[in-house]
Amino acid sequence: MRSLTTIIIFLFGAIFLSHSQGKVLFFQTDWGNPLSMDKFCERTKASGYDGIEIWFPWDTKKQEELKTALKKHGLLVSFLHGTNKGIPFEASLEQYKKGLNTLLEWKPVFVNCHTGNDFYTEAQNAAFIEAANAISATHKIPVYHETHRGRFSYSLPETTKYLTSIPDLKLTLDISHWMAVHESLLQGKDELLEPVINKSHHIHARVGHSQGPQVNDPKAPEWANALKRHVDIWEKIIRKGWKEHQGVFTVTTEFGPADYMPTLPYTRIPLSDQWEANVFMMKAIKERLNLN
Template sequence: MKISYFCPLWGSVEMPFEAFCDQVLEAGYDGIELSYDRGDETQRKQRVEAMKSRGIAHVGQHWQTVNPDVEAHIEEYKQQLEWIIGTEPLYINSQTGRDWFSFEDNQRIIAAAKEMSEVSGVNIIHETHRGKFSYSAAVMHRFLEADPELRITFDASHWCCVSETLLEDQQDSVALAISRADHIHARVGFQEGPQVSDPRAPEFSDALNAHLGWWDQIVECKKAANEDLIICPEFGPWPYIPSVPYTLQPLCDQWDTNVYMMNLLRESYR
């Protein structure tokens, strides 16, 4: 079983992409998780060539589809996925559906992803995320029970924020999600937000330890199944990162925080 660590492009999009790739390798990451602007062939080609020339693997990321009309949403979603499939990613991590769509309509969107995955051979997994079909542990439980083949990106930071707990009272739902996880977003959330200001701070030790415990269980599941795992430390930029009012000066450095989390997990799972 191999664990790889991928760097999010999120937060570094203003940097020339080639320079970003070099920085990713220098920091010790194994790959990149990134999205693409649909229709921008120049961007897509440049990014793919830059990664290939450096031997960098990548996971595609979808988050853009927010159309409130379900039929139009499905068509746009399929087009977005097709655009990412064209980059030949290891797989796609998708923020899928809407939190206010019906259960049945969100199932239709998930089914569209499943069909595209079967046709293309590119696995599409679904991120646990606020605003999407997977916005809470309890709601996600229902989807996972309804579809034994549904696989996810585990990011419990959102669920902590939504429920205003560290999920102590939802252990069954968390355990089911852990059993279906194929990818980890290693960001630490807490009862009042999806991202602590600094995971090293002692006031957030309970939140950090809760997340570490969940990630440990996913690693054990993958070891038992002899399956590889990719972890993406995904602390985000402003407005995710708490900042000083008016100046928007971040309270910690996003890049350094993600590198810290990668190294912490590398040492833990060595």
């Protein structure tokens, strides 16, 4: 029979765990979405999501459609934003700032940015991050910077430089990009990942591998190790985030469509269903965190 002390410790631990368990708000990507905004939001809600993540629609008609659909289906919204790499630096920075102010006036949950350019200098990339931080503080809405190929954050070592020089840098971790860049699941790099985990405030949940940023089907047994590696890292970030964000953390499931999704030759038929892959990611995270 257990001692009274053992029972008290066990009960206290159970109570602590129940109170420390947080909530994850899941967002569905509209990347490659063929549906009307109303139908997309309807399906998103039916699949168990809390919101959508979408590039801001600059067309006024589409803005109204978005507002109507969000209200009708009771969904949150987060926006994507980015640096235009096709115009000169100064013009791109001004465009970035102007656009970000417009997005934040909509009061999204957050904005996720594809920030900078892997061909910019460190100072040029820092200008975008610092501008975003200032605008974020003015609107009191978080702005995160996604780890992404082609941006300032295209690799783990490069991103670490900015984490050191800009202490208030907030990341969206899409680690699938780094799996491809570094041609590994980043085994043995946990010490280097620790500062990234500490600065990650949002997750893009997609499973990458040593030869690409997206496996063909996350349910397939051959990708079990890759899936586990990603979920292990995400769990650390989410549990840390619960402590910092009053028990709430956000995740966007972001498996992409053809041709980001591997396809059959000639027909371009996707090797798996994008929507099912994203719902699977949500369920996998919920299962790991005992949120079901």
